[in-house]
Amino acid sequence: MAVFGATGSIGTSALDVIARHPDRLRVTVLAAGRDVEALLVLCRRHRPQHAVIADETRFAALCDGLRDAGLDTRAHAGAKAIEDLAGSDACNTVVAAIVGAAGLPSTMAAARAGKRLLLANKESLVLAGELLMAAAREGGATIVPIDSEHNAIFQCLPSARTQSSIDNTLARIILTASGGPFRGRTRASLADVTVEQAVNHPKWSMGPKISVDSATLMNKGLEVIEAHHLFGLPGARIDVLVHPQSLVHSMVEFIDGSTLAQLGLPDMRTALAVGFGWPQRIDSGVGGLDLLAEGGRLDFEPPDLDAFPCLRLAYGALAAGGTAPALLNAANEVAVSAFLQRRIGFLSIPALVEDTLAAIPASPATSLDALHDADAHARHHTAQAVAAARTPA
Template identity: 40%
Template structure:
């Protein structure tokens, strides 16, 4: 029995994780979770799973639930400290971090410092503070299990390697997002509704927009750099429209291993929750290569995806620049979703914020938190 804490239980990853927990009651138990603003979904979780602790974003919602469920075993908390409380319960074995944005950083560090196993679906944690997070993981002998389909694929392929010396290159696949068949000049007129129609995956709004700009793929490259301890010259990104091969690993002897599967996040989520064991999945998850017929690959058009290049640049610059990249992108994407800016302005705002930043080569946690705040404030002033 694994005792699970979920940060972001009402999001796309979180709800799928709850599906898996509910389908395997003899394997997993939900101990604690955070919800955000969705109080109706919080009520459902309490009724179905009866966790020990549930965190809401706002105190008023936590108080409402506490009154409604005063005869239940569940306790309620709220805010940033509540996220730390969720992961810090002594009964928690594994923390699934599936919140969106850099808000996932501090609870992840808290969980690592207490020796909890981490299933990471919050790439911003490593983008903003990869050097701090990975050092804490090494110090506390904590293995970080990557939930993103691309990193989960690489993780599985690397199980065959005896040492990092056998690794030559990582190949991260990308669908190309909602606008892969449009030219850059055509992107100036795209709408929010158009951007949210991903061709292959069902995801939350922020990550779907990041997929359309391919910022998401750039963040994944930075994340892979930290997760697998490889240089940026060893990471290649390729467009793979079918999203069947989730990533590939190339070894020094010329061999390549790929992980294939249907476009369903239940698969990597379940594997990381059950790791190192594998659990059966429903037959509907089967992949038929005969029905698929063919797989296609193409190079990334850097001119079409300026956000992708900005992410690569930020990763190679290092230091505090990825923190700025991530913070600026979060605010810019939110502005686009609220119809305050055009789609093509996302990259321009991120670039402007990066150009205004004086890089700190080895930022500490307090530096990162302050730089994150400053970058967000800078973008908010641009949007006025």
């Protein structure tokens, strides 16, 4: 097993599941961004064959730490090392949990090499969904989505198919959303929310960027785009319902009127255990669901696209196609980073994204180079808007 993004929340959950099955699962590669100390703690615990720090300035510290710990783990540094290991025989399963566009190269490498790909890096599908799915088909890779919503759909579909060959018995997919920390708030009331409030998710323990995306509903918008690529449905057949209990993780409706749903406690270890064990079921460390203990009710409501326009913008980018989703994602990453740095307000996030989409026309997404160019163009435009403090109204 290779765990990319090992020190993050998904990586931590993945390692917890792996540790429960020493007879069948073994960590051989661990990769982190720049937190050498946390990576070294994991190396001492799991003793992988390879450890990678993406920040090359931290390579010496990684080497020193491994030597001082008496480990024979081989040290690597840089994004290229992660990409190379993803496609190598050092692993047969890759947990792709690097946040943001930085996770795309290693995800593509794993797909081309025919790995079992536990995909938690949604940007890979948002930026390059067509290219990634084509690489997976050509390489013989198995993609198991680790987002709780897409994992739920994976479990509900016949044979748990995730390629674009779903037959016409599938009517629609219904993604559920918790609504984030600001569910029920009006747009005007969101003007002065703080970073601390935005990252305080009521149900899930996630990193700051993903938590802010959940608060703006951009996370759900990105998931709509992901679902389009994973399951081969147009945006018109992918719906979103707000479900504050976060117990129904998503639903699949068939043409005969049947709807299948996957339920469970809000814990990423369930989806990861599905990814590691499928088609078998293995222990995840998560308890069973007691609906009475959880309040005995399941509520659903439509999303408020006025208060949370990011979801509307994502549907628009999916409909526009080409590089539009890459522009959306890049602008959002820059805007969220600026918000987390307290340089802009919460409502400036969707405003900046909408401004970028309006300013840069979408073009055909024919190659990774075209997508990287679109990504860079959007980042530059959005960063300039932040720096000049000319956030659109």
